[in-house]
Amino acid sequence: MxxxxxxxxxxxxxxxxxxxxxxxxxxxxxxxxxxxxxxxxxxxxxxxxxxxxxxxxxxxxxxxxxxxxxxxxxxxxxxxxxxxxxxxxxxxxxxxxxxxxxxxxxxxxxxxxTVLFAPEDLALVKGDPSERRRFLDDLLVQRQPRWAGVRADYDKVVKQRNALLKSAAPVLRRRGRRRPAYDRPPEAEDRSSALHTLDVWDQHLSQVGASLLYARLRLLRDLGPYLTTAYDEVSAGASDARATYRCSLHEEAAAAIAAGEVPELPELSELLLDSLGRVREQEIERGVTLVGPHRDDLVLQLGELPAKGYASHGESWSFALGLRLASFQLLRHDLREDxxxxxxxxxxxxxxxxxxxxxxxxxxxxxxxxxxxxxxxxxxxxxxxxxxxxxxxxxxxx
Missing domain, CATH: 3.40.50.300 (P-loop containing nucleotide triphosphate hydrolases)
Structure with missing residues (x-):
């Protein structure tokens, strides 16, 4: 090409x-x-x-x-x-x-x-998690363009859910005693309706979010060997470079994924739904979605140390370049063309x-x-x- x-x-x-x-x-x-x-x-x-x-x-x-x-x-x-x-x-x-x-x-x-490497790519190592999430998602789309639609759908779900959490926060915070329906005040009905709507958006997020998370985990599993090889070649084998996935699921699930486990799609959907339930009160208080692929990060490591904060300028450049060269080799392998x-x-x-x-x-x-x-x-x-x-x-x- x-x-x-x-x-x-x-x-x-x-x-x-x-x-x-x-x-x-x-x-x-x-x-x-x-x-x-x-x-x-x-x-x-x-x-x-x-x-x-x-x-x-x-x-x-x-x-x-x-x-x-x-x-x-x-x-x-x-x-x-x-x-x-x-x-x-x-x-x-x-x-x-x-x-x-x-x-x-x-x-x-x-x-x-295309695979493009530029000075801005230092942000992959030194910048915010959003830079590394974008790297993964952009590579997903390069690999299979249909993921652009999935990513757009997920962004819409998060936006709508955040809007609900913010607009309905005063209603959702109301608790009160359980009363029979005939004796229930109007604000209780409002809260019940808002909670039902939030449940619906939880289902949407768990389904679309699980698809995106599953794709990212499989991508990272496939990219890993290419990253190790590319970094070794660029830096003459100065250190072991690897990347792990840090997700916003509850602690036990997050630890398994960080260790390299890739759960199947239905299990990921259930894990997302369960994790959303665990933080619902926090989300209502803060008015923002706290669980999902938009809160995740790609952890880059050199040996046992995180690259961010520990890698030298030269090592950071080599790591960022290694990520791009690994992307190139993965696409070359998948597409049978450069x-x-x-x-x-x-x-x-x-x-x-x-x-x-x-x-x-x-x-x-x-x-x-x-x-x-x-x-x-x-x-x-x-x-x-x-x-x-x-x-x-x-x-x-x-």
Whole structure:
């Protein structure tokens, strides 16, 4: 799989851009702030419908423009697919495949797959749990695009349940004595109705949440061996890297999952329902959902110590890079084809040994896109491919 051509219209700093690409290594050189990362960000957006730099779409549209257009010609097994995205902040984005409009933009997912490593990935090691949850979920979608719908459904359930907990909190906190129905005050009826509605949302969350949790656990089980190998190769076997899953289920279930157990889907649904029941009073007091995949974390460890807070800067970089390279190898194994590998401003942060080892690991990938402020930062093993010079939003062959 590779991108043969990229077209941009009013994307970031580019009014227009037409960029021919091909298999092998392509390097974009230029000083910081000239638009190198914008190019690979656009390719990543075609694959994931999201940016690795910002959470919202508005910054992706050139200042003064109403929308941005990103088009890419993707080649797979000798067949070409034209993927087109229209990014319109404040309105629904639109998508086309081979010029045919799609009902939902997420229907383009799977047409192009990328693995992108950038300086922002240090947040995988040093940042909040939300960064690591996003890593898992994004990889799930790259692996099987249908998980985008499951993740969207789960987010809706949590949002609706939180809204109920907040709006009905005063009613839910009322207790009072049990009375026969004919002698029950109106507020007791209100509380009974609110509790029934909460029970319904508990069922929804336990079902959709169990699906997402099951998928994450299976993904992590499959990713683990690739992570260990990738970290060893990048860091020359300096330490044992591994990842475990910390979930918000009750203590006994959480311990089993942290030890590597992957319960079946019906059992996970029951565990979620049971855990929700145990924290219901706390949720009512706080007005927020305390159990579910949105509260979980991926615990990264080097040997017996957590990477967060203990890993050096170099070890953190190696761990983040190991996660991305492991993702690449997992997708390569699953799909029987290479995703596009993007290395955004990576080599400047690596010492000579890590640069050389990384070059050796990616030299056989079908398409590698590299950005670098200084061309000499790119190892000689990768320096023979196509090169472009980027300056003030203009791209020209180097």
């Amino acid at each position: 590779y991108v043969r051509h990229l077209s941009l219209g009013d994307f970031r700093s580019y009014h227009t851009a037409e960029l021919p690409l091909g298999p092998g290594v392509t390097t974009f050189e230029g000083l910081n702030g000239q638009g190198k990362t914008n190019l690979v960000e656009a390719i990543g957006y075609l694959a994931t419908l999201g940016s690795h730099r910002v959470a919202q779409d508005a910054p992706l549209v050139r200042f003064g423009a109403e929308q941005a257009i990103v088009r890419g010609v993707v080649v797979r097994d000798g067949r070409e697919t034209l993927v087109e995205l229209e990014i319109s902040p404040g309105r629904a984005n639109r998508a086309k495949l081979n010029r045919s409009p799609l009902t939902r933009t997420r229907e383009v997912l799977g047409s192009l797959r 995703p596009v590998l993007i290395l955004d401003d990576v080599f400047a942060e690596l010492d000579a040994g890590r640069r050389s080892r990384l070059a050796g690991m990616v030299s056989d990938c079908e398409q590698v896109l590299i950005t670098a402020a200084v061309g000499d930062d790119v190892p000689t093993e990768l320096a023979e491919g196509a090169r472009f010079h980027v300056k003030r939003g203009e791209v020209s062959p180097a």
